[in-house]
Amino acid sequence: MTATASPFTAPVPPPVERSTAVRKRLTGRAVSARTVRYLLLLAFLILILIPLYVMVVTSFKTAGDIRPTTAWNLPERWSLDGWAKAWDQLSGPLLRTVVMAVVAATVSSMLGSLNGFVFAKWRFPGANVVFTLFLFGMFIPYQAVIIPLQEIMLKANDLGLPKGIGTLIVVHVIYGIPICTLIFRNYYATTVPTEILEAGKVDGAGMWRSYLSIVLPVSIPGFVVTLIWQFTSAWNDFLFALFLTNANNGPVTFVLNSLASGQNPDYASNMAGALLASLPTLAVYIILGKYFIGGLMSGSVK
Amino acid sequence: MTATTKSRAAAPSRGDTPARRHSRIRWRSWGPGLAMVAPSIVLIGIFVYWLLYKTAATSMTDKHSFNPNADVHFIGLDNYASLFGEPYYQHTLWNLLVLTVVFLSGTMFFGLLWALLLEKGVKGEGIFRSVYLFPMAVSFVAAGVVWKWLLSNRTGDQAIGLNQLFQELGLGFLQNSWWSSTAAFNMAAMAIPAVWQLSGYVMALFLAGFRGIPSDQREAARMDGASEFQVYRHVLFPQLSPIALSALIIIGHMSMKMFDLIYSIAGANSYAAAVPATYMWTQLFSKSDPANASANATILLLIVAVVVVPYLIYTNHVEKGQGS
Numbered sequence: 096m097t098a099t100a101s102p103f104t105a106p107v108p109p110p111v112e113r114s115t116a117v118r119k120r121l122t123g124r125a126v127s128a129r130t131v132r133y134l135l136l137l138a139f140l141i142l143i144l145i146p147l148y149v150m151v152v153t154s155f156k157t158a159g160d161i162r163p164t165t166a167w168n169l170p171e172r173w174s175l176d177g178w179a180k181a182w183d184q185l186s187g188p189l190l191r192t193v194v195m196a197v198v199a200a201t202v203s204s205m206l207g208s209l210n211g212f213v214f215a216k217w218r219f220p221g222a223n224v225v226f227t228l229f230l231f232g233m234f235i236p237y238q239a240v241i242i243p244l245q246e247i248m249l250k251a252n253d254l255g256l257p258k259g260i261g262t263l264i265v266v267h268v269i270y271g272i273p274i275c276t277l278i279f280r281n282y283y284a285t286t287v288p289t290e291i292l293e294a295g296k297v298d299g300a301g302m303w304r305s306y307l308s309i310v311l312p313v314s315i316p317g318f319v320v321t322l323i324w325q326f327t328s329a330w331n332d333f334l335f336a337l338f339l340t341n342a343n344n345g346p347v348t349f350v351l352n353s354l355a356s357g358q359n360p361d362y363a364s365n366m367a368g369a370l371l372a373s374l375p376t377l378a379v380y381i382i383l384g385k386y387f388i389g390g391l392m393s394g395s396v397k
Numbered sequence: 398m399t400a401t402t403k404s405r406a407a408a409p410s411r412g413d414t415p416a417r418r419h420s421r422i423r424w425r426s427w428g429p430g431l432a433m434v435a436p437s438i439v440l441i442g443i444f445v446y447w448l449l450y451k452t453a454a455t456s457m458t459d460k461h462s463f464n465p466n467a468d469v470h471f472i473g474l475d476n477y478a479s480l481f482g483e484p485y486y487q488h489t490l491w492n493l494l495v496l497t498v499v500f501l502s503g504t505m506f507f508g509l510l511w512a513l514l515l516e517k518g519v520k521g522e523g524i525f526r527s528v529y530l531f532p533m534a535v536s537f538v539a540a541g542v543v544w545k546w547l548l549s550n551r552t553g554d555q556a557i558g559l560n561q562l563f564q565e566l567g568l569g570f571l572q573n574s575w576w577s578s579t580a581a582f583n584m585a586a587m588a589i590p591a592v593w594q595l596s597g598y599v600m601a602l603f604l605a606g607f608r609g610i611p612s613d614q615r616e617a618a619r620m621d622g623a624s625e626f627q628v629y630r631h632v633l634f635p636q637l638s639p640i641a642l643s644a645l646i647i648i649g650h651m652s653m654k655m656f657d658l659i660y661s662i663a664g665a666n667s668y669a670a671a672v673p674a675t676y677m678w679t680q681l682f683s684k685s686d687p688a689n690a691s692a693n694a695t696i697l698l699l700i701v702a703v704v705v706v707p708y709l710i711y712t713n714h715v716e717k718g719q720g721s
Binding site: 132133135136139140143144145146147149150153163164166167206209210212213214217218219220222223225227228229230231232234235236237238239240241242243244247266269270272273276301302303327330331332333334337348351352355356362365366368369370372373376377379380381384385 | 427428429430431433434436437438440441444445446448449451452455507511514515519523525527528529530531532533534535536537538539540541542543544545546547551554555556557558561562565593597646650653654656657660661664674677681687690691693694695697698701702705706709710713
C-alpha cells in the first residue's frame with residue numbers, strides 16, 4: 096500500500112534502467128521478443144482506436160454517403176454538415192456543462208483539501224471511523240439514493256435552488272467529497288511532514304494558520320488531480336442528469352442521448368455530437384494526462 | 398476558529414479544576430479539526446446515509462404508486478420476496494452476473510497484459526499509454542453512440558458495424574447478434590464496450606504497481622538464478638495483489654451500478670440487456686412503483702456493501718499496521 100502511495104504527483108515513474116551486464120545479454124531471442132512486444136502493442140493500439148475511427152469518419156460524411164456498404168470507408172466528400180448540426184443542438188448544453196463541471200470540481204476539491212488535511216494531520220477522536228464512513232459513500236450505487244434525492248431536490252428547487260445545472264452542481268459537490276477527501280488525505284499524509292506542523296503549533300499557529308501557510312501552498316499537485324477527476328466525473332455523469340434535469344436545462348450527456356436515441360438516427364451529426372461532448376475531457380486527459388495517471392495511482396491504489 | 402486555537406497556550410482562567418482544564422486543552426487541539434470537517438459530515442450524513450435509509454425504508458412499504466395521498470403501510474420484506482420471485486428480476490440478476498464476470502476478467506486480462514508489455518519501458522510508451530487510457534475520458538453515453546452502431550445485430554447484406562467489418566475481412570462466420578440476442582450469454586457482448594473503456598485504467602494501476610517495486614529486488618532474484626518467469630511469478634506478482642484487489646473492487650462496483658452504457662446502447666426498457674439498475678428505471682417510470690424500485694436498489698447496495706465494507710476495514714487495518 097505504501098509502495099504505491101509515492102507516485103502521487105509525479106507522472107508515471109520511468110522504468111528501471113537495466114544494468115549494462117543484463118543489457119549485453121540481449122540475444123537474438125531477446126530481439127524477437129521485443130519485436131513481438133511491439134507488434135502486440137501496435138495491434139492493441141489499432142483495436143482501441145477502431146471506435147474513434149468510426150466516429151471521426153462518420154461525422155464528416157454527408158447523409159447520402161452513409162451506406163452500410165461503405166460505412167468503414169473514408170468519406171467520399173468531407174463535409175462539415177454533421178458537425179454544424181451537432182453544434183447547433185449541443186452548444187447550449189456544452190456551455191452549461193462547462194460551468195457545471197468547473198464549479199463542481201472546484202468546490203469539491205476545496206472541501207476535499209480541508210477534509211484531507213484534518214484526516215491526515217489534525218485528527219479528532221473517531222476520525223478513522225468517520226473517514227471510513229466517508230469512503231463508503233464513494234462506492235454506493237447512486238440508484239440507492241436517487242429516489243429520495245429527487246424529492247429533496249424538488250423541494251430545494253421550490254425553496255429557490257436553481258433547477259438544472261444549479262441542482263447538479265450541488266449534487267456533484269456532495270458526492271465528490273469522499274474521493275476528494277481520500278486523494279488529499281493520501282497526498283498530505285505523504286508530502287507534509289508532521290514535524291513542520293508541530294513546530295508551527297509550538298510557535299502558536301492554529302489550525303487555520305497551519306493550513307493556509309504550510310499545507311495549502313504545497314497542495315497544487317493534489318488540486319490538479321482532484322480537479323481533473325471531478326471535472327471528468329461531473330462531465331460524464333448521466334444518471335443524476337436523467338433524474339434531476341431535462342433536455343432544456345440538462346448537461347450535454349443528457350441532450351446527446353436524447354438526440355442519439357431517435358428513430359431515424361442521423362449518424363453524421365450523432366457521431367459529431369459524441370465527439371463534441373468528449374472533446375473537453377479528452378483535452379484534459381491529453382494535456383494533464385500524466386498527472387491524471389499519477390492521481391489514479393494514489394487515489395485508488397492506496 | 399483561529400481565535401480559539403491561538404489561545405491554546407493561554408493561561409487557564411481561575412476556578413478551573415485540573416481535569417476540566419485538561420479536557421478543554423484536548424478539545425482545543427482537536428476541536429477545530431472536527432469543526433472543519435463538520436459541514437462535510439453533515440452533507441454525507443444527509444445525502445448518503447439518510448437517503449440510503451429513506452430508500453431502505455420505502456422498500457419495506459406498500460408504496461406502489463406516486464400518489465402522495467395514498468396510505469402507505471410497513472409490510473416488512475414482502476417486496477423483496479416478490480422481487481426475487483419475478484422471472485424478469487431473475488433475468489436481470491443473471492445478466493448482471495454475466496456482465497460482471499466478463500467485464501472483470503476482460504479488464505483484468507487486458508490491463509495486466511498491457512502493463513506487462515509496457516512496464517520495462519518501450520519507445521513511445523507515452524503514446525501507447527495515452528491511447529490505451531483515452532476511452533476512460535469518454536462518457537458511457539458518448540461511447541454508447543458509436544458502440545450502438547458497432548454492435549448492431551444486422552447481418553448479411555444489411556450488416557453494419559462490426560458485423561459488416563467481419564464480412565469485408567472475409568470473417569463472415571464471426572457475425573452475430575451481439576447483446577440483442579436471447580442467448581444466455583448475450584450480456585458478454587455488452588461488456589465489450591465496458592472493457593474497452595476501463596482496461597486502460599486497470600493498466601495504469603498495474604503499471605504504477607510495477608514501477609513502485611524497487612529494481613534491486615529483480616536484480617537480486619536474477620543473480621540468484623531465477624528465470625524471468627520466476628521473477629514475475631515469485632517476486633513481482635505477489636507484491637501486486639493489493640493492486641489487483643483494488644482494481645477488482647473498483648471495476649466490480651462499477652459493474653453493479655452499470656446503467657449509462659446499457660441505457661444508451663440498448664435503451665432503458667430493453668429486456669435482452671436488462672440489469673437491476675436499468676430495471677429499477679422501468680419499475681419507477683413504466684410501472685410507477687417506488688417501493689419495488691427501492692427494494693431493487695437496496696439489494697444492489699447490499700451486494701456492493703458485502704464486498705466493499707470488508708475491503709475498507711481491511712485497508713484501514715493494514716494502514717494502521719504500517720503506522721501511517
